Amino acid sequence: MSHGALSEPDGDRLVEVLAALASPHRLRVLAALAGGRVYVSQLARDLGISRALLQVHLKKLEKAGLVTAHLELSEDGKALKFYEAAPFSLHLTPGSVAVAAATLSTTERT
Template sequence: MPTGDELVEVLATLANPHRLRVVAALARERNYVSRLARELGISRALLQVHLRKLQAAGLVSAQMELSEDGKAMKFYEVTPFSIQLTPEAVTAAVLTLTTPEIVQRGGGEESPI
């Protein structure tokens, strides 16, 4: 079960349609930036930004390989993950948040965690 901070990072990372498309494409097959950018119809620069965010959240990984012509290529692939998002999982994750957030309590009062 992810900590509150990990859950926030993963959900924030996946809250972008481009990054969802990247994860879906890499779930089908690992790929390198130029080909993946063509397949997704976005620039390599924009794809690199999204890949860095996905990698920072632990959702994709990269590995450098040499092509047949000796060119170094970075291949990306999905890192297997599973998140069960239930009210109970959210409640448990909230208890481990390290950043002070305001939580609405049942009686309408707000209290820092």
């Protein structure tokens, strides 16, 4: 499954992406990353949430292909995990939803 352009996602991919975007916290995280890459501790401070809660949201966004992560070493040898928004585009119409719905797997999601 290709991440990136989402103009014609299959049904399961569309559900995954929309579920990832269906949280105010995750929307704020993605909005903060639209300005460029940020390391986790700074992002948590900027958003006023705990690193643990932020990690939960970042994992969901990463799984959906909406953000990417990179580990880097600082000058003092500390490992810093940076996140950035992945390039994507999502344009939904009733027709595109109908096409995606026809490809949904039979597994029920909760």
